[in-house]
Amino acid sequence: MKAIIHFDVAAVVLLLILLYTVISRKMTKAVPDKIFISLILITLGSSAADITAILLDGYAVSPEGTEALLPALYCSHSIYLILHNFTTVLYLLFIVSLTDTWHKLKNHWILCSLFWLPITVITLIIAVNPFTGILFYFDDLAYTRGALFPLMYAVAAIYVVTAICYLVCHRKLFTMRKMASVVAIAPLLAIAMIVQYFFPSSTVEMYANALGLMFASMTVQTAEETIDSFTGLRKYSAYADDMKKNFVNRKYFTVILINPINFIHLQSDMSYDATTALLKDIAEKLRKVNRELKLHARLYYLDRGRFRVVLHGSYRGETETAANRINDEIKKKITICERDVELLCSICVAKCPEEIEDFKTLMSFGADFHEKIKYTGLVMHADDIFGQNQFMLMSKLDDIIEKAYVNHKFQVYYQPIYSIKQKKFVSAEALLRLIDDEYGFVSPELFIPAAEKSGAIYKIGDYVTEEVCRFIASEEYKTLGLNYIEINLSAAQCTQDGLVENILAMLKKYGVSPDSINLEITETAAAKSHSAMEKNMQKLSESGISFSLDDYGTGYSNIKRVVSLPLRIVKLDKAFVDEMNNPKMHIVVKNTVKMLKDMKMEIVAEGIETQSMVEQFAALSCDFIQGYYFSKPVPEDKFVEFIKASMQTA
DSSP states (O other): OOOHHHHHHHHHHHHHHHHHHHTTTTTTSSHHHHHOOOOOHHHHHHHHHHHHHHHHHHHTTTTTOGGHHHHHHHHHHHHHHHHHHHHHHHHHHHHHHHHTTTHHHHTTHHHHHHHHHHHHHHHHHHHHHHHHSSEEEEEETTTOOTTHHHHHHHHHHHHHHHHHHHHHHHGGGHHHHHHHHHHHHHHHHHHHHHHHHHHHGOOOHHHHHHHHHHHHHHHHHHHHBBBBBBOOOOOOHHHHHHHHHHHTTTTEEEEEEEEEHHHHHHHHSHHHHHHHHHHHHHHHHHHHHHHTTTOOEEEEEEETTTTTEEEEEGGGGGGHHHHHHHHHHHOOOOTTEEEEOOOOOEEEEEEETTTTOSHHHHHHHHHHHGOOOOOOOOOOHHHHHHHHHHHHHHTTTTHHHHHHTTTTTTEEEEEEEETTTTTEEEEEEEHHHHHHHHTTTEEEHHHOOOHHHHHHHHHHHHHHHHHHHHHSSSSHHHHHOEEEEEEEEEEETTTTTEEEEEEEEHHHHTOOOGGGGGEEEEEHHHHHHOHHHHHHHHHHTTTTTTEEEEETTSSOHHHHHHHOOHHHHHEEEEHHHHTSSSSSHHHHHHHHHHHHHTTOOOEEEEEEHHHHHHHHHHTTOOOOSTTTTTOOEEEEEEHHHHHHHHHOOO
């Protein structure tokens, strides 16, 4: 007898261990988790019923067996068969839950009816079997299969095949690893069913089910991949996966985006344990709001203090209340390590797909929406920050950039730079512009960050360098009397392998002298400088190319880094210009200029729009003036006309 039931016993042991690990890992809250636990319990119950039925069968055919055992025999076998058939039903439900497509089934009563029809029919047949014997019966108390016994295997096959087909239809929602893991359960079950059908005494089906569930638990139900260990909330990878499914499945949902303003500052000023305590406190406040308002929302912690709250279906109507409650909770000061801490967060409500219609736009918008608006302490709405047209543009930026590059829609504009000492225009800054056929002018503030993320910035950068070199090499340029043209380098380009070789090769191709160009880096890039960037700058500087620092004074400056870089020119940020009427700012600018001049650096005042501004910065001994007072950035032909006209009036 032991030889007959040992597979079922092994299945029970495996399932109990699996149930313990799933619960201990707290994989119990999401719908797939609940169905997975139900699948474990049903399989466990089926294994226990099979063991009971086998033991009763053995006792029934022994000398002690009597007709009085028949009710118990029918009951144990019927319970086993019902639970056994429901394992395949739950397997299909598990697949549906992983794809997050419940709304599609609920809205189609025909599909729902077809879904439940096979299991309902076979359950009814099992229920009446003691009176009909069409599935199984007992001949002299010996278990015997009936004429319709294969029907149960046919029903199980229907659900397994449907599950595989459903999975294949929604394969875009899975990684290859997860896809393979879930699909692998099906052949395991199929082989076990075939073996047990032809060799009834083997009882390997439940053991195969247990092995399949163990495999799924290790590959699909992995808490380590979805749950943040500190906050207990779902992590970035889970958020990205869930949002992608929402858009693919055309679900209506609302995201409350919570981005911190001062988290990096707090993090640098607090210990590791204190920072963790802060994150745990915010997470608990989100749970509190979710619990008290009964939102059934999904909570996520991404990184760098960013949280997300996602509401579906009928709960979307509670979004406004929830967002305001969350805002109030987060504003409350908390005490960590005997210190009062106040986390300032920009909170924005985004309705999808009404306001944000695709996954890429949601992720891009959520990354930095707080940087595009002034912090007010109030809950904002996505459509108040960007218009619908701009959301659509953001979602297509990668395609727009690629199309612009292929179809030559990028243009290099030039903004002249005026020398106060020489009283003439001596250089210009090359600025990239994108004019799309559908969206018109696309701001560099949008397409440059997008190009950096996608990697397109490298070929765009090469395009600008080549255009500038071609212009400098032209006969027309030689008549303008300019000393050099400034070319902007993005932070990504500064650390690019092969940057030095690419630029020097371009200069050689057009016969342009290295001192005819000036490479401009932003202060943000300088603040993040590391060995690769410094090495590139040093090699280019040794080749005769000069460097300027743009946006000086925006708050990222590290004087030690600035001094260590081979810079010849520093460009004062427009923020200095805008605040010059403030006496304190005037003192700051005056001393900043003096400090830079003492370091033998040349200074450009940017954003100059009036004659009085020109006079103010001239009085401070700035070397160059750049701004709309003289000219906005213009295409190459207009720039040539402007410089020639200025030479005639000089």
